[in-house]
Amino acid sequence: MDHPRPAFQNLDISFIDGLPDDIFLLIFLELSQKAPPWLMGIVCRRWRSIVLSCSQLWSTIIVTDRDSLLRNKWAIHKFCQRLEAQLDRAASGVLEGTIDVYHLEEEYSGVPASKLEMRATLLRIISQIHRFSSLHLNGNCLELDLLPSIPPTFSHLQDLSVFHPSWFDTGFLRNTPILRHFRTNGVPMAALHALHWTYLSVINIEDSSAHLTALLDAFRAANNVTTLCMELIERDDPGVEIPHTTSVQLAKLHKMELAFYGWSPSDSCVLPHLLGYIRTPHLQELDINDCSGDVFHVVQLFLFSSRCTPMLTRLHIQTMFLDQQHTKILADLLPDLLSLKSLSVGSSLSSSDDEEDELVDIDAIVDVLNEPKHGSQSQSSIICPLLEEMEFTQVAVSFRAISQLLETRSPAFIGVSQATRDTLTDIQADHPPDPVLTSLRMIATSFTDSVVPWEQKQQWSLSTGIRGLTEQELIRYIQKKNDDSEGQCAPE
Structure with missing residues (x-):
């Protein structure tokens, strides 16, 4: 029997045998989040039988035109047939999925919507859209004339992503009474019912006073949000006027993620304005990505x-580039972080092509953590007394600083990525394994000139993701180098 290997969105499925049906079913349920079930069903007869027996497998509807399956009219016809069959098999259950017509709208620009073969299938899916609990929308739906005249009520919708403003026309997304998670790139959120939102993600924030005001109004309505993610892409606009509005209290917000790709104060002033109006008195977790010192x-x-x-x-x-301004600001901030348990500082790139000597020195940060408050030597009076996990990436940190850190507190995890070889060698030599320190992760920049003394019986873990080696491979390598230095080279 032939077992073809179809592909869908870079997913490659090969025939396997020897597993019971219930295990196959679990695998298919996992795969259904990435590919339609008919993709598994055409592999062999047994798989087809399993797929057809479970209506839950057909509940994920994926409408996308970004794959090679839609390369000609026959492929589009087959694709539409399968989508409609999937709707039939899903019966009346709750659905989830993606409707992405971005490339379809571009490819058929100027073609009457009534002549598009896929439009009939899309209209049928839209007619059932009130059944979706999770929905991702992208592309200009107006070009295809997809929206109904009467907006549906999304009585099951809890997770929504919208990345084109056309989906808000005619109030299509107005009735979302139980929506909890919402992701957008700056479309008019005021059109949604934000009272029950617990997760809000906004990317590509626009540099305009009107948009900033609308965004603050949406935040004000979403006062039950517990997680807020904001991503700002670099802008060339000269700036915006300060809107006349009151601050926004997000009293239930516990987690915030901020990403400022390519932003600096000379590019735009939307960021300080936006953060200047937000108050988060109960914020517990803050992730900051790609931010300059300013x-x-x-x-x-x-x-x-x-x-x-x-x-x-x-x-x-x-x-992207950690500098001394980051170090100074964080060192000044640490004494006020009384409840801090997890600290991670690092850069994805070093500041030059040179290796270790060009890494930013963060001893100032570690020294602050080593200092007792008001000269006290008690554990309860040290800076950040609850700190348990620390991770430093692409930085230079001295043995003295890390050594003192291990003496002043008992962290559960310390990770030092791209640390200097001297630090690695001294740490391993002078600090035997501590049962409290469950994971001391050290990634060296090079193992060619010097290696870290290491014994397999030690309990510290060694992560080697940057070098592409497994932990066992590196341990064997270091053990062999140590044996070589002692004249006891182990056989290959």
Whole structure:
């Protein structure tokens, strides 16, 4: 029997045998989030029988024109047939899925919508859209004339992503009474019922006073949000006027993720305005991605104005280039983070092509953590007394600083990525395994000149993701190098 290997959205499925039907069913349920069930059903007769026996497999509707399956009229016809069959098999159950017509709208620009073969299938899906509990919408639906004249009530919809404003025309998404999670790239959120939102993600924030005001109004309506994600893409606009509005209290917000790709104060002033109006008194987790030192200063002011620094338990800062301004601001901020349990600082790239000597020195940060408050030597009086997890990426940190850190507190995890070889060697040599320290992760920049003394009986874990080696491979490599240095080279 032939077992073809169809592909859908870069998913490659090969025939396997020897597993019971219930295990296959679990696998198919997992795959159904990435590919339609008919893709598994055409592999062999047994798989087809399993797929047809479970209506739950057919509940994920994926409408996308970004794959090679839609390369000609016959392929489009077959694709539409399968989508309609999937709707039939899903019966009256709750659905979830994606409707992405971005490329379809571009490819058939100027073609009357009535002549598009896929439009009939799309209209049927839209007629059942009130059954969806999770929905991702993209592309211009107006070009295909898809929206009904009477907006549906999304009585099951809890998770919604919208990345084109056309889906808000005619109030199509107006009735979402139980919506909890919402992701957008700046479309008019005021058109949605935001009272029950617990998760809000906004990307590509626009640089305009009107949009900023609308965004703040949406935040004001979404006062039950517990997680807020904001992503700002670099803008060339000269700036915006400050809107005359009151601040927004997000009293239930516990987690915030901020990403500022390519932003700096000279590009735009939307960021300080936006953060300047938001108050998050109970914020506990803050993730900051790709921020310059100036941006980090804005975030610092936001934390102080929200008076949430004593509540913060998690602070993760990851940027393209870490500099001394980041280090200074964080060192000044740490004494106010009384509840901090997890700290991560690092950069994804070093500041130059040179290796270790060009990595940013973060000893100032670690030294602050080693200092007792007001000269006290007690454990309860040290800076960030609850700190348990620390991770430093693409930085230079000395043995002295890390050594003192291990002596002043008992962390559960310390990760140092791209640390200097001297630090690695000294840490391993002078600090035997501590049962409290469950994971001391060290990734060296090079193992060619010097290696870290390592014994397999030690309990510390060694992560080697950057070098592409497994932990066992690296342990064997280091053990062999140590044996070589002692004249006891192990056989290959």
